[in-house]
Amino acid sequence: VSSSKTTTTRDYSTAILECAKKKSPNRLMADDAEGGVAVDNSTVTLSEATMEELGIFRGDLVTLRGRWRREAVCYAQKDESCPDGRLRLSRGVRSNLHVRLGDLVAVKPCPTIRNAKRVQLRPFDDSVEGISGDLFEPYLKPYFMDALRPVKKGDRFLVRGHMHAVEFKVIDTEPNNEPVIVAGDTEIFCDEGDPVKREDEERLDGPGYDDVGGVRKQLAQIRELVELPLRHPKLFQTLGVRPPKGILLYGPPGTGKTLLARAIAAESGAHFVVVNGPEIMSGMPGESEANLRAVFAEADAAAPSIVFMDEIDSIAPSREKAHGEVERRVVSQLLTLMDGLRPRAQVIVIGATNCPNSLDPALRRFGRFDRELDIGVPDELGRLEILRIHTKNMPLSDDVDLERVGKDTHGFVGSDLASLCSEAAMQCIREKLDIIDIENDTIDVEILNSLTVTMDHLKFAMEV
Ligand code: ADP
Numbered sequence: 001v002s003s004s005k006t007t008t009t010r011d012y013s014t015a016i017l018e019c020a021k022k023k024s025p026n027r028l029m030a031d032d033a034e035g036g037v038a039v040d041n042s043t044v045t046l047s048e049a050t051m052e053e054l055g056i057f058r059g060d061l062v063t064l065r066g067r068w069r070r071e072a073v074c075y076a077q078k079d080e081s082c083p084d085g086r087l088r089l090s091r092g093v094r095s096n097l098h099v100r101l102g103d104l105v106a107v108k109p110c111p112t113i114r115n116a117k118r119v120q121l122r123p124f125d126d127s128v129e130g131i132s133g134d135l136f137e138p139y140l141k142p143y144f145m146d147a148l149r150p151v152k153k154g155d156r157f158l159v160r161g162h163m164h165a166v167e168f169k170v171i172d173t174e175p176n177n178e179p180v181i182v183a184g185d186t187e188i189f190c191d192e193g194d195p196v197k198r199e200d201e202e203r204l205d206g207p208g209y210d211d212v213g214g215v216r217k218q219l220a221q222i223r224e225l226v227e228l229p230l231r232h233p234k235l236f237q238t239l240g241v242r243p244p245k246g247i248l249l250y251g252p253p254g255t256g257k258t259l260l261a262r263a264i265a266a267e268s269g270a271h272f273v274v275v276n277g278p279e280i281m282s283g284m285p286g287e288s289e290a291n292l293r294a295v296f297a298e299a300d301a302a303a304p305s306i307v308f309m310d311e312i313d314s315i316a317p318s319r320e321k322a323h324g325e326v327e328r329r330v331v332s333q334l335l336t337l338m339d340g341l342r343p344r345a346q347v348i349v350i351g352a353t354n355c356p357n358s359l360d361p362a363l364r365r366f367g368r369f370d371r372e373l374d375i376g377v378p379d380e381l382g383r384l385e386i387l388r389i390h391t392k393n394m395p396l397s398d399d400v401d402l403e404r405v406g407k408d409t410h411g412f413v414g415s416d417l418a419s420l421c422s423e424a425a426m427q428c429i430r431e432k433l434d435i436i437d438i439e440n441d442t443i444d445v446e447i448l449n450s451l452t453v454t455m456d457h458l459k460f461a462m463e464v
Contacts, residue, residue, distance in 0.1 A: 378413065
């Protein structure tokens with residue numbers, strides 16, 4: 001008689017990757033507004049059946065929650081052309097929620113929100129380039145008049161004027177840190193301070209999980225170690241365990257350790273502080289320790305936070321290597337700071353190194369950097385994923401076979417593949433140089449449209 005096994009064991013190691021995809025009725029797929037009832041920065045539309053299912057009535061305020069814990073408040077309207085289970089939203093709202101078409105947005109009725117006493121707005125520098133003067137009368141006044149628009153600190157919105165559209169950012173509101181309505185008696189301030197620099201803003205956005213390739217397993221592990229405790233500390237408190245304080249990422253340079261840490265911070269909505277090893281070690285005596293203390297204080301104040309220590313081996317080399325007095329003091333300061341993190345501090349330290357063995361063993365003990373993740377050189381499939389990421393926004397000709405490139409780039413790490421892609425693009429541009437007039441300020445649209453990266457460009461780039 002053969003006994004058959006009745007229980008199957010499931011591999012839970014990447015369960016967290018599936019977790020976010022779970023669908024509950026209030027998670028709707030973001031859809032474009034084309035052809036449907038008009039949406040703007042303050043309205044979204046959905047089908048009657050979906051509204052009914054969620055207990056939302058026409059004209060109700062709803063809270064939308066997108067990626068990276070971004071929230072927005074809008075009025076809901078009925079739209080018969082919108083398929084059930086979907087939500088039509090404007091580009092502006094999608095960008096505030098950090099969602100793309102096809103992403104899921106959680107929708108729920110919004111509790112009543114207060115009228116703002118005042119709101120402070122600022123235009124983006126590139127949208128007011130070449131225009132001067134008052135922005136209130138031509139743009140803001142008509143935009144807000146009688147519209148009772150809900151806004152939140154950090155929101156961006158585009159206002160179309162007669163000739164020109166200006167994008168604004170909500171710098172502050174009173175009351176603060178909650179969505180508010182801009183009503184008839186709300187004071188609108190827009191003339192303090194300089195325009196918002198687009199560049200700074202984009203840097204803040206940071207990369208997402210889909211910008212990191214070839215590290216599926218590691219991504220699952222690190223999300224479990226970082227995102228779960230930062231977002232749901234209760235899970236760990238209930239089980240009576242302390243989530244990890246420190247994680248060590250090791251692997252050769254250019255494999256995406258920094259990228260991964262940034263993506264985790266951005267996607268979990270955590271504050272991100274970078275400590276560059278060699279940088280912090282230079283300076284006056286005592287300065288390195290003071291800098292470290294300042295970093296941890298900042299992280300604690302802005303928690304949930306991730307402190308990323310790049311090239312941590314240069315801060316904390318193993319003692320036999322640490323000749324200097326400075327290194328010894330810095331290591332012991334780091335140990336004190338990590339040991340001193342309150343269990344509920346919601347601060348996680350991620351260290352990155354090329355050679356974990358040259359790190360002070362005291363740092364790798366329980367309660368410090370006690371988790372280690374190997375971010376190795378990507379395999380063929382990993383390389384293909386990374387190539388897809390870096391050619392995402394590139395017009396590729398039909399002959400491009402990324403799988404072939406993935407096969408032929410054995411030993412390449414992420415940063416090599418990234419530069420391969422930009423080198424291929426450069427080569428494509430070089431070929432057009434004879435028809436590009438470099439003295440001219442603008443480039444002919446036809447030339448731009450003719451730019452496509454071919455397999456030859458990629459092959460060329462592989463050889464340089
Ligand atoms: P490390 O910190 O391991 O030295 P980085 O994260 O600084 O590596 O990588 C440098 C650049 O190379 C990244 O900004 C990215 O453009 C590219 N890159 C590296 N690894 C990957 C990866 N796994 N997926 C996508 N891009 C990558």
